[in-house]
Amino acid sequence: MENIFAIAVRRLRQTRRLTLAQLAEISGVSRAALSKIERAERSPSLSNALQIAEALRVPLAELIGQPLEPVAVMRAGQTVSMRQNETGVLREAVLHPYRGTEVVRYTLAKGEVAGPFPAHETGTREAFIVLSGQIEIQSGRHRVALVADDAAALPADCAHTIVNTGDVEARYLLLIGRP
The missing domain is CATH 1.10.260.40 (lambda repressor-like DNA-binding domains)
Known part of the structure; x- marks a missing residue:
């Protein structure tokens, strides 16, 4: 990679x-x-x-080499992964369905923090779908707590952080939509 x-x-x-x-x-x-x-x-x-x-x-x-294709299919085991060395946070690029958009799967160990991430360009939003565990998203002045099967969309044109607030590993899907 x-x-x-x-x-x-x-x-x-x-x-x-x-x-x-x-x-x-x-x-x-x-x-x-x-x-x-x-x-x-x-x-x-x-x-x-x-x-x-x-x-x-x-x-x-x-x-990281996920080109835009007319039909985008990502098979199990084909994701491009990056692990944050300091924290162990795992980021897997799942899909790049259309320009300006990507779907990412994150795995956070108990107590781990993903971020802080810098502000994306104006108008960018992120949608979170929690697969397991629980997280808290801090995006600008917004703070949202989510558990398994919850979803939320927030502005991402400000600094933001995601924290695993639960007692077990947390996994979530993130859809990043740029204007």
């Missing part, structure tokens, strides 16, 4: 006529880290990968 991500980031950065320094400033990822990521000498952390995708205004799915 590192090579796919590296090639996609470099291609998009160059297409948008951005220097490494400019992308570093926009994304909040250091120029040195970006340089190593683009050369596939370093794997991006989940946080860095999301910051780079947001700065380039593309879904992370697009940078």
Whole structure:
């Protein structure tokens, strides 16, 4: 995945006529880290990968090799996974059904926190469907607690964090919809 991500980031950065320094400033990822990521000498952390995708205004799915297809099918075991080393949070890219949208499955161990994630572009919303366990979503001034089989949609054009507030692992689907 590192090579796919590296090639996609470099291609998009160059297409948008951005220097490494400019992308570093926009994304909040250091120029040195970006340089190593683009050369596939370093794997991006989940946080860095999301910051780079947001700065380039593309879904992370697009940078990790999930192309848009007329018919999109993702079989069990085919998801592209990223684990946040510091926390163990697991992010699996499930589908990239149409431009600006992606479906992601997250797994959070008891007490784990996903985020904080930077604000997406204005008008972006995220929909959560809890598969198991319980989570609390903090998005700007909104705070929502969800348990298994609950769903919610919130603005994601502000910093946001998801916390596993339960006693067991929490799993949820996340639909990210950009304008």
